Amino acid sequence: MFARVISAQTAPDRVDSAVRIAQEQLPGVREQPGFSGFYLLADRTSGKLVTISLWQSHEDLRAVEAPAAQLRGRAAGELGVTTSGVNVYEVAVAA
Numbered sequence: 001m002f003a004r005v006i007s008a009q010t011a012p013d014r015v016d017s018a019v020r021i022a023q024e025q026l027p028g029v030r031e032q033p034g035f036s037g038f039y040l041l042a043d044r045t046s047g048k049l050v051t052i053s054l055w056q057s058h059e060d061l062r063a064v065e066a067p068a069a070q071l072r073g074r075a076a077g078e079l080g081v082t083t084s085g086v087n088v089y090e091v092a093v094a095a
Contacts, residue, residue, distance in 0.1 A: 001091040002061045004053045010081045012047040034060025
């Protein structure tokens, strides 16, 4: 399994809007081959966001990179979200 981890920042008063956008996108993401899970972590005080999406294979993860980049662009435009890092990890241990 593989995980894409994205660190981002928005204004604290825009966190709820970021959560809403993520919830709107989830039905379509769940239909993608290899999708295994999604988490949005939010610090409502600072506006820091971390997303973790889980994929069965590296190929599955790569197949959704372009749509994921478009979503980040939408969030940047609508919410002023800035992305500070996009990383891919192999999930070595899961419980």
